[in-house]
Amino acid sequence: MTDLRRPDEDRLSNAADKGPANRRLFSVMAVIGWLVMSYGVYGLMINAAQTHPASWLLWFLGGIVVHDFLIAPVVVGVGVLVSRAVPDDFRGPVQGALVAGGIVALTALPYVLGFGRSSSNPSALPNNYATALLTLLLFIAAGAAGLVALRRRRQSAQGGP
Template identity: 40%
Template sequence: MKTRITAYAIGAGFILLGLWGVLTGTTNPRGWAFWFAGAVIVHDGIFVPFVLLLGALTTRVPASHRRFVQATLLVGGAVTLVALPMVLGFGQRADNPSILPLAYGRNLIIVLSVIAVVAVVWTALARHRKRSDDPR
Protein backbone atom coordinates (compact mmCIF):
# COMPACT_ATOMS: atom_id res chain seq x y z
CA MET A 1 0.00 0.00 0.00
CA LYS A 2 2.79 2.39 0.92
CA THR A 3 4.61 1.64 -2.36
CA ARG A 4 1.49 2.39 -4.38
CA ILE A 5 0.96 5.74 -2.65
CA THR A 6 4.61 6.62 -3.25
CA ALA A 7 4.26 5.72 -6.93
CA TYR A 8 1.10 7.84 -7.21
CA ALA A 9 2.86 10.78 -5.56
CA ILE A 10 5.82 10.50 -7.94
CA GLY A 11 3.46 10.26 -10.93
CA ALA A 12 1.48 13.28 -9.76
CA GLY A 13 4.74 15.19 -9.36
CA PHE A 14 5.72 14.42 -12.95
CA ILE A 15 2.29 15.49 -14.19
CA LEU A 16 2.56 18.79 -12.31
CA LEU A 17 6.08 19.30 -13.64
CA GLY A 18 4.85 18.73 -17.19
CA LEU A 19 1.93 21.11 -16.77
CA TRP A 20 4.23 23.72 -15.26
CA GLY A 21 6.53 23.37 -18.27
CA VAL A 22 3.64 23.72 -20.73
CA LEU A 23 2.26 26.81 -19.02
CA THR A 24 5.51 28.64 -18.26
CA GLY A 25 8.01 27.26 -20.75
CA THR A 26 8.72 28.10 -24.34
CA THR A 27 5.93 25.88 -25.63
CA ASN A 28 2.74 27.14 -27.14
CA PRO A 29 -0.04 25.95 -24.77
CA ARG A 30 -2.67 26.24 -27.49
CA GLY A 31 -0.59 24.16 -29.92
CA TRP A 32 0.15 21.63 -27.19
CA ALA A 33 -3.58 21.35 -26.38
CA PHE A 34 -4.33 20.82 -30.08
CA TRP A 35 -1.68 18.08 -30.31
CA PHE A 36 -2.92 16.45 -27.10
CA ALA A 37 -6.55 16.50 -28.33
CA GLY A 38 -5.39 14.89 -31.57
CA ALA A 39 -3.62 12.16 -29.64
CA VAL A 40 -6.77 11.48 -27.62
CA ILE A 41 -8.88 11.34 -30.80
CA VAL A 42 -6.44 8.94 -32.47
CA HIS A 43 -6.30 6.74 -29.37
CA ASP A 44 -10.02 6.70 -28.57
CA GLY A 45 -11.31 6.97 -32.12
CA ILE A 46 -8.95 4.64 -34.00
CA PHE A 47 -6.75 2.54 -31.75
CA VAL A 48 -9.26 1.40 -29.11
CA PRO A 49 -12.01 0.41 -31.60
CA PHE A 50 -9.38 -1.42 -33.66
CA VAL A 51 -8.17 -3.32 -30.59
CA LEU A 52 -11.74 -4.22 -29.63
CA LEU A 53 -12.47 -5.40 -33.17
CA LEU A 54 -9.35 -7.57 -33.22
CA GLY A 55 -10.30 -8.99 -29.83
CA ALA A 56 -13.72 -9.92 -31.18
CA LEU A 57 -12.27 -11.42 -34.35
CA THR A 58 -9.82 -13.59 -32.43
CA THR A 59 -12.52 -15.40 -30.48
CA ARG A 60 -12.34 -18.21 -33.05
CA VAL A 61 -8.64 -18.74 -32.38
CA PRO A 62 -8.09 -21.67 -30.00
CA ALA A 63 -7.90 -20.47 -26.41
CA SER A 64 -4.37 -21.84 -25.98
CA HIS A 65 -3.07 -19.51 -28.73
CA ARG A 66 -5.47 -16.58 -28.39
CA ARG A 67 -3.37 -14.45 -26.05
CA PHE A 68 -0.30 -14.82 -28.29
CA VAL A 69 -2.28 -13.82 -31.39
CA GLN A 70 -3.90 -10.88 -29.60
CA ALA A 71 -0.58 -9.65 -28.18
CA THR A 72 1.07 -9.91 -31.60
CA LEU A 73 -1.74 -8.02 -33.30
CA LEU A 74 -1.73 -5.36 -30.58
CA VAL A 75 2.02 -4.75 -30.81
CA GLY A 76 1.97 -4.85 -34.61
CA GLY A 77 -0.95 -2.44 -34.72
CA ALA A 78 0.71 0.00 -32.34
CA VAL A 79 3.96 -0.07 -34.33
CA THR A 80 2.04 0.44 -37.57
CA LEU A 81 0.03 3.31 -36.12
CA VAL A 82 3.22 5.08 -35.02
CA ALA A 83 5.06 4.41 -38.32
CA LEU A 84 2.16 5.19 -40.68
CA PRO A 85 2.81 8.95 -41.02
CA MET A 86 6.40 8.25 -42.06
CA VAL A 87 5.40 5.42 -44.39
CA LEU A 88 2.91 7.75 -46.07
CA GLY A 89 5.54 10.52 -46.25
CA PHE A 90 3.74 13.16 -44.20
CA GLY A 91 6.01 16.18 -43.82
CA GLN A 92 8.33 15.21 -46.66
CA ARG A 93 9.55 18.08 -48.81
CA ALA A 94 11.30 17.95 -52.15
CA ASP A 95 13.71 20.73 -51.19
CA ASN A 96 14.90 18.89 -48.04
CA PRO A 97 15.43 15.13 -48.58
CA SER A 98 16.86 14.73 -45.07
CA ILE A 99 13.43 15.08 -43.44
CA LEU A 100 12.38 11.48 -44.17
CA PRO A 101 15.55 9.86 -45.50
CA LEU A 102 14.78 6.16 -44.95
CA ALA A 103 12.70 3.50 -46.67
CA TYR A 104 10.02 3.50 -43.98
CA GLY A 105 7.68 1.07 -45.75
CA ARG A 106 10.40 -1.55 -46.06
CA ASN A 107 11.52 -0.95 -42.47
CA LEU A 108 7.95 -1.33 -41.19
CA ILE A 109 7.70 -4.69 -42.99
CA ILE A 110 10.98 -5.77 -41.38
CA VAL A 111 9.82 -4.74 -37.90
CA LEU A 112 6.44 -6.47 -38.35
CA SER A 113 8.25 -9.60 -39.56
CA VAL A 114 10.45 -9.58 -36.45
CA ILE A 115 7.34 -9.19 -34.29
CA ALA A 116 5.74 -12.17 -36.07
CA VAL A 117 8.86 -14.34 -35.64
CA VAL A 118 9.09 -13.44 -31.95
CA ALA A 119 5.41 -14.35 -31.55
CA VAL A 120 5.89 -17.74 -33.23
CA VAL A 121 8.94 -18.53 -31.09
CA TRP A 122 7.12 -17.32 -27.96
CA THR A 123 4.13 -19.54 -28.77
CA ALA A 124 6.36 -22.54 -29.48
CA LEU A 125 8.29 -22.08 -26.23
CA ALA A 126 5.08 -21.75 -24.23
CA ARG A 127 3.69 -24.87 -25.87
CA HIS A 128 6.91 -26.79 -25.21
CA ARG A 129 6.95 -25.61 -21.60
CA LYS A 130 3.34 -26.71 -21.16
CA ARG A 131 4.11 -30.14 -22.60
CA SER A 132 7.16 -30.60 -20.36
CA ASP A 133 5.11 -29.62 -17.30
CA ASP A 134 2.37 -32.12 -18.20
CA PRO A 135 2.85 -35.27 -16.07
CA ARG A 136 1.32 -37.60 -18.69
Protein backbone atom coordinates in the same frame (compact mmCIF):
# COMPACT_ATOMS: atom_id res chain seq x y z
CA MET B 1 -23.30 -15.95 -1.94
CA THR B 2 -21.73 -17.53 -5.01
CA ASP B 3 -18.33 -16.29 -6.17
CA LEU B 4 -18.57 -15.81 -9.94
CA ARG B 5 -14.90 -15.02 -10.47
CA ARG B 6 -12.70 -17.42 -12.36
CA PRO B 7 -9.58 -18.82 -10.64
CA ASP B 8 -7.24 -16.62 -12.73
CA GLU B 9 -9.21 -13.54 -11.66
CA ASP B 10 -8.70 -14.56 -8.02
CA ARG B 11 -4.94 -14.67 -8.51
CA LEU B 12 -4.90 -11.26 -10.17
CA SER B 13 -7.06 -9.58 -7.55
CA ASN B 14 -5.09 -11.16 -4.69
CA ALA B 15 -1.77 -10.14 -6.25
CA ALA B 16 -2.86 -6.50 -6.38
CA ASP B 17 -3.94 -6.35 -2.73
CA LYS B 18 -0.82 -6.89 -0.65
CA GLY B 19 -1.74 -4.61 2.22
CA PRO B 20 -0.41 -1.28 3.44
CA ALA B 21 3.03 -1.59 1.83
CA ASN B 22 1.46 -1.80 -1.61
CA ARG B 23 -0.85 1.14 -0.89
CA ARG B 24 2.09 3.23 0.34
CA LEU B 25 4.08 2.45 -2.79
CA PHE B 26 1.11 3.36 -4.96
CA SER B 27 0.65 6.63 -3.08
CA VAL B 28 4.32 7.57 -3.40
CA MET B 29 4.37 6.75 -7.12
CA ALA B 30 1.12 8.68 -7.67
CA VAL B 31 2.59 11.77 -5.99
CA ILE B 32 5.76 11.47 -8.10
CA GLY B 33 3.64 11.13 -11.24
CA TRP B 34 1.56 14.20 -10.39
CA LEU B 35 4.72 16.20 -9.65
CA VAL B 36 6.25 15.24 -13.01
CA MET B 37 3.04 16.14 -14.86
CA SER B 38 2.78 19.43 -12.96
CA TYR B 39 6.35 20.28 -13.91
CA GLY B 40 5.51 19.58 -17.55
CA VAL B 41 2.42 21.81 -17.47
CA TYR B 42 4.45 24.50 -15.69
CA GLY B 43 7.07 24.33 -18.45
CA LEU B 44 4.34 24.46 -21.08
CA MET B 45 2.87 27.62 -19.56
CA ILE B 46 6.07 29.44 -18.66
CA ASN B 47 7.34 28.99 -22.23
CA ALA B 48 3.98 29.72 -23.83
CA ALA B 49 5.48 31.73 -26.70
CA GLN B 50 7.42 28.68 -27.88
CA THR B 51 5.09 25.88 -26.77
CA HIS B 52 1.69 27.28 -27.87
CA PRO B 53 -0.47 25.82 -25.08
CA ALA B 54 -3.71 26.14 -27.07
CA SER B 55 -2.26 24.00 -29.87
CA TRP B 56 -0.94 21.53 -27.32
CA LEU B 57 -4.36 21.31 -25.66
CA LEU B 58 -6.02 20.69 -29.03
CA TRP B 59 -3.46 17.96 -29.82
CA PHE B 60 -3.89 16.41 -26.36
CA LEU B 61 -7.70 16.37 -26.53
CA GLY B 62 -7.55 15.10 -30.12
CA GLY B 63 -5.43 12.19 -28.93
CA ILE B 64 -8.03 11.31 -26.32
CA VAL B 65 -10.82 11.42 -28.90
CA VAL B 66 -8.87 9.33 -31.43
CA HIS B 67 -8.03 6.78 -28.74
CA ASP B 68 -11.53 6.51 -27.31
CA PHE B 69 -13.49 6.52 -30.55
CA LEU B 70 -11.10 4.84 -33.00
CA ILE B 71 -8.22 2.92 -31.47
CA ALA B 72 -10.00 1.40 -28.44
CA PRO B 73 -13.02 0.09 -30.40
CA VAL B 74 -10.74 -1.42 -33.05
CA VAL B 75 -8.60 -3.10 -30.38
CA VAL B 76 -11.68 -4.48 -28.61
CA GLY B 77 -13.14 -5.72 -31.91
CA VAL B 78 -9.91 -7.44 -32.90
CA GLY B 79 -9.68 -8.92 -29.40
CA VAL B 80 -13.17 -10.39 -29.70
CA LEU B 81 -12.35 -11.84 -33.12
CA VAL B 82 -9.10 -13.35 -31.85
CA SER B 83 -10.83 -14.84 -28.80
CA ARG B 84 -13.35 -16.53 -31.08
CA ALA B 85 -11.02 -17.60 -33.87
CA VAL B 86 -7.82 -18.63 -32.08
CA PRO B 87 -7.64 -21.63 -29.71
CA ASP B 88 -6.84 -20.82 -26.07
CA ASP B 89 -3.39 -22.40 -26.20
CA PHE B 90 -2.25 -20.15 -29.05
CA ARG B 91 -4.07 -16.96 -28.12
CA GLY B 92 -1.17 -15.46 -26.13
CA PRO B 93 1.37 -15.36 -28.96
CA VAL B 94 -1.25 -14.10 -31.42
CA GLN B 95 -2.42 -11.34 -29.08
CA GLY B 96 1.17 -10.40 -28.25
CA ALA B 97 2.04 -10.15 -31.93
CA LEU B 98 -1.03 -8.01 -32.60
CA VAL B 99 -0.21 -5.65 -29.74
CA ALA B 100 3.46 -5.37 -30.74
CA GLY B 101 2.55 -4.94 -34.40
CA GLY B 102 -0.01 -2.27 -33.58
CA ILE B 103 2.45 -0.30 -31.47
CA VAL B 104 5.16 -0.56 -34.13
CA ALA B 105 2.75 0.43 -36.91
CA LEU B 106 1.39 3.44 -35.03
CA THR B 107 4.91 4.56 -34.14
CA ALA B 108 6.14 4.20 -37.72
CA LEU B 109 3.08 5.78 -39.37
CA PRO B 110 4.44 9.38 -39.48
CA TYR B 111 7.65 8.14 -41.11
CA VAL B 112 5.82 5.93 -43.60
CA LEU B 113 3.56 8.84 -44.56
CA GLY B 114 6.60 11.10 -44.93
CA PHE B 115 5.70 13.77 -42.39
CA GLY B 116 8.72 16.07 -42.21
CA ARG B 117 10.16 15.03 -45.57
CA SER B 118 11.51 18.01 -47.51
CA SER B 119 12.83 18.22 -51.06
CA SER B 120 15.27 20.91 -49.91
CA ASN B 121 16.76 18.55 -47.31
CA PRO B 122 17.12 15.04 -48.72
CA SER B 123 18.77 13.81 -45.52
CA ALA B 124 15.47 14.26 -43.63
CA LEU B 125 13.71 10.88 -43.71
CA PRO B 126 16.08 9.35 -46.27
CA ASN B 127 15.01 5.71 -45.89
CA ASN B 128 12.19 3.55 -47.20
CA TYR B 129 10.19 3.35 -43.99
CA ALA B 130 7.32 1.35 -45.48
CA THR B 131 9.69 -1.50 -46.32
CA ALA B 132 11.27 -1.29 -42.87
CA LEU B 133 7.83 -1.41 -41.23
CA LEU B 134 6.74 -4.41 -43.27
CA THR B 135 10.01 -6.18 -42.47
CA LEU B 136 9.58 -5.62 -38.75
CA LEU B 137 5.93 -6.73 -38.88
CA LEU B 138 7.04 -9.91 -40.66
CA PHE B 139 9.60 -10.58 -37.91
CA ILE B 140 6.90 -10.10 -35.28
CA ALA B 141 4.56 -12.45 -37.16
CA ALA B 142 7.37 -14.99 -37.57
CA GLY B 143 8.08 -14.86 -33.84
CA ALA B 144 4.42 -15.47 -33.04
CA ALA B 145 4.22 -18.27 -35.60
CA GLY B 146 7.33 -19.83 -34.06
CA LEU B 147 5.77 -19.74 -30.59
CA VAL B 148 2.54 -21.27 -31.90
CA ALA B 149 4.52 -24.01 -33.67
CA LEU B 150 6.51 -24.68 -30.50
CA ARG B 151 3.33 -24.99 -28.44
CA ARG B 152 1.79 -27.32 -31.03
CA ARG B 153 4.91 -29.45 -30.98
CA ARG B 154 4.84 -29.65 -27.18
CA GLN B 155 1.15 -30.58 -27.24
CA SER B 156 1.67 -33.34 -29.77
CA ALA B 157 4.65 -34.67 -27.78
CA GLN B 158 2.46 -34.79 -24.68
CA GLY B 159 -0.34 -36.50 -26.57
CA GLY B 160 -2.59 -33.42 -26.69
CA PRO B 161 -4.82 -32.23 -29.54
